[in-house]
Amino acid sequence: MDWGAIIQNSFRGFIGEPFIYFSLAAMGLNMHYGYTGLLNFGQAVFMAAGAYGLSMAVVTLGLNFWWGLLLGIVIFPLLLALIMGVPTLRLRADYLAIVTIAASEMFRIIARSPSLDRWTGSSDGLTAFANRFYDFNPFDKQKRYFFGLFIGNQMWVVLIGWIVLSIVVLIVWMTMRSPWGRVLRAIREDEDAARSLGKNAYWFKMQSLIIGGMFGALGGMFRAIGTQSAQPQNFITDVTFFAWVALILGGAAKVGGPIAGAAILYGILNFTDVLLRQLVENGYMPEAIMDGTQVGQVRFMMIGLGLILLAIYRPQGIFGTKEEMALDDR
Amino acid sequence: MTAEPSTAQELFDGVPYEPGAAKNDPILVADNVRRAFGGLVAVDVEHLEVQLGAITALIGPNGAGTTTFCNLLTNFDEPDTGDRLFEGNDLLGVSAYKVANLGMVRTFQLTKSLSKMTVIDNMRLGGTEQAGESFFRALLPFLWRRQEAEITQRADALLERFKLSHMRDEFAGTLSGGQRKLLEMARALMVRPNMVMLDEPMAGVNPALKQSLLDHVTGLRDEGMTVLFVEHDMDMVQEISDWVVVMAEGRIIAEGPPESIASNQAVVDAYLGSHHDSALDLEAD
Missing domain, CATH: 3.40.50.300 (P-loop containing nucleotide triphosphate hydrolases)
Incomplete structure (x- = not known):
């Protein structure tokens, strides 16, 4: 048993690339669901908007990297939010849920269609669009950094990821202490009450959808930059629900909830992955129970078990407060 | 009476x-x-x-x-x-x-x-034309801090009048039915x-x-x-x-x-x- 590898991998999951992009996506969901009460089951499409915004700008349209950032972080998510929000935000919460889940599947299926190969690269996706990003990399590509966890290029992605994540946390923290955040929370509690006090609930919901979507786009963009590729398969529905798991684990409507949730989710995923592999390789795990090819599935089963236990013993999430949860029943 | x-x-x-x-x-x-x-x-x-x-x-x-x-x-x-x-x-x-x-x-x-908001936040919500209700200004607290203080002061005075001051920092969801009616009326008055x-x-x-x-x-x-x-x-x-x-x-x-x-x-x-x-x-x- 190589305990060093187990600890190192778990720690990498805790702070590494997947942690960064799922935290960002979950921060967006927290804005949507935790603070405003919007049910977004298509965060993957906002993530895809970030990834494809950048990659299409650079590869398909031949624009420079900076225009790619603008397109991916601002313009694509903004348009998406408007397209999905304008028809649904005046209606009950369920309609947005339906539209978001449909939109995320539509985007993925359209993006991989062979007839759009020239634009989206179809199922192979687009590659090599973030060279400009790595041009600024101050780290040595050959060396390992941060307790040997990341090689130079990864370190650069992760470092910028941490910085962007901190900025997003700061934005959420500040806005949620402001009158703007107060209106969002009021809308979550009771939209009509907010309206009766002169608040334009529709517009505030739209702002929340746009801003949360932009956080999601940042997450998707990091995923694309980290792997230098934007592929439809990276934005399947599971991705949305991973972000949801991170949010629920950590606790909705808490600023740090999504981050803690994403860290724990990927920490546990990596930990169980390496642990199970080592157990199998070293013969501690009887063949009858599982073999090496099943490790991937078993770790998700364990996450599922963990979520069930969480729902039973700590439904408010790790950072949530029980008192607040109890108010729902009154 | x-x-x-x-x-x-x-x-x-x-x-x-x-x-x-x-x-x-x-x-x-x-x-x-x-x-x-x-x-x-x-x-x-x-x-x-x-x-x-x-x-x-x-x-x-x-x-x-x-x-x-x-x-x-x-x-x-x-x-x-x-x-x-x-x-x-x-x-x-x-x-x-x-x-x-x-x-x-x-x-x-x-x-x-609004159950999961405090009584005072329920009240503050009623204030009209709040500068801090814009996303960008929300990030710059010095633009709305003074207005917020003024709104809070008015809210506290109304809570006093409606005898809800002792519940000021409690979640509104913990109020009794009658107190909620009072809160709703007081909150409506925040709109002037x-x-x-x-x-x-x-x-x-x-x-x-x-x-x-x-x-x-x-x-x-x-x-x-x-x-x-x-x-x-x-x-x-x-x-x-x-x-x-x-x-x-x-x-x-x-x-x-x-x-x-x-x-x-x-x-x-x-x-x-x-x-x-x-x-x-x-x-x-």
Whole structure:
């Protein structure tokens, strides 16, 4: 048993690339669901908007990297939010849920269609669009950094990821202490009450959808930059629900909830992955129970078990407060 | 404690006791307001004027359409046809939140306290034209901190008046039903309305709290606000209203000062015709 590898991998999951992009996506969901009460089951499409915004700008349209950032972080998510929000935000919460889940599947299926190969690269996706990003990399590509966890290029992605994540946390923290955040929370509690006090609930919901979507786009963009590729398969529905798991684990409507949730989710995923592999390789795990090819599935089963236990013993999430949860029943 | 004498009766000098009577100084005028749900005509009001600076009660047996009419007047529901003028502003196509900003604020039959927000945050929410309600300015606290302090001060004064100060930092969800009614009324005042519309302010309130609620409602009028309230509690109607409008089956069937209503034949028919067991004690006098 190589305990060093187990600890190192778990720690990498805790702070590494997947942690960064799922935290960002979950921060967006927290804005949507935790603070405003919007049910977004298509965060993957906002993530895809970030990834494809950048990659299409650079590869398909031949624009420079900076225009790619603008397109991916601002313009694509903004348009998406408007397209999905304008028809649904005046209606009950369920309609947005339906539209978001449909939109995320539509985007993925359209993006991989062979007839759009020239634009989206179809199922192979687009590659090599973030060279400009790595041009600024101050780290040595050959060396390992941060307790040997990341090689130079990864370190650069992760470092910028941490910085962007901190900025997003700061934005959420500040806005949620402001009158703007107060209106969002009021809308979550009771939209009509907010309206009766002169608040334009529709517009505030739209702002929340746009801003949360932009956080999601940042997450998707990091995923694309980290792997230098934007592929439809990276934005399947599971991705949305991973972000949801991170949010629920950590606790909705808490600023740090999504981050803690994403860290724990990927920490546990990596930990169980390496642990199970080592157990199998070293013969501690009887063949009858599982073999090496099943490790991937078993770790998700364990996450599922963990979520069930969480729902039973700590439904408010790790950072949530029980008192607040109890108010729902009154 | 006895009822305070009504002070706004003289506003109705010369107004005939009949449905759709023209008032001396109307703040709100509704014309041919009609709303049908499928085949059921819930509201069909030919004409109604609400007197400025008075307490008007809107009563009616269950299903008379009072709450629907309330929703139509505040644009929480759109009428099929009809015009509504509030202080001369046509309300056609105006969003509900804009109606509130025009100065007509409503409360709800089922109290809408924002459970997972503190009492003081419930109050602060009512402040209008808050600079910090813009996303970008929200990131720059120095732009709204002073306004926030001013709003908080006003909120605290109102909480004091409505005797909710001790609950200031508790979640609104922990308040009792009566306290929530008080909070909702206090919160509505944060908007600084010219007119408040209370939908069944007494529903589910214990008798001890009732008297203080009544005092608060008359207090609103004494401050110059116009009050329109929907209520089934006849004691409250008799005690504090200056003018009573009676609805039945979506129409206005009678209007007049509270004394005149109890003896009105149309009202007696409306209540006793379909509700023999009504708590309304119409034949006492």
